[in-house]
Amino acid sequence: MEYPHIIQLPKFLDNRGNLSFIEENNHIPFKIERTYWIYDVPGGERRGGHAYLNLQEFIVALSGSFDVVLRDGKKEMRFSLNRSYYGLYVPKLMWREIENFSTNSLALILADGKYDETDYIRDIDQFISSKHGG
Numbered sequence: 595m596e597y598p599h600i601i602q603l604p605k606f607l608d609n610r611g612n613l614s615f616i617e618e619n620n621h622i623p624f625k626i627e628r629t630y631w632i633y634d635v636p637g638g639e640r641r642g643g644h645a646y647l648n649l650q651e652f653i654v655a656l657s658g659s660f661d662v663v664l665r666d667g668k669k670e671m672r673f674s675l676n677r678s679y680y681g682l683y684v685p686k687l688m689w690r691e692i693e694n695f696s697t698n699s700l701a702l703i704l705a706d707g708k709y710d711e712t713d714y715i716r717d718i719d720q721f722i723s724s725k726h727g728g
Contacts, residue, residue, distance in 0.1 A: 596623075596685035598664050598671060601652070605679040614679040616704065622652045622683060624706035631656070631702050635695040642691040645715040650706045653692075654681040658699025665689040665718075667725025675701075689721050 603621055606613045618626045632641050653662055659676035666688055673682050674694075684690060692701060707713070715721045 603679045628705040633700045640693045645689045651684045652704040654702045656700040656702045658696035661694045663691045
């Protein structure tokens, strides 16, 4: 099973402004089928609170900062994202929550599949029991 990890993206420094980019099947280990972003999150709110049966994602803080909290059914992992040239690879079957959004933060998420409600696990107890064969 793949594990979540930070991937450093290319970074070109220039006095006129810096540039970074993401290429599918190169910087990230999948083909991009869907892109979405999360913004204007009120203070103290969380996003996510679910797992995917099959979907993989790559999460980048394009602006500001936030924390991604992942659970694999046994342990919890916390990743603080605050640079636009770092992203977090999230494999399938990871419970995910995004929290601690800074003012004006912008989360970009790249996914390897289109939206499919049947791919979601939205109950944490169901997720944990499925990970433990229950």
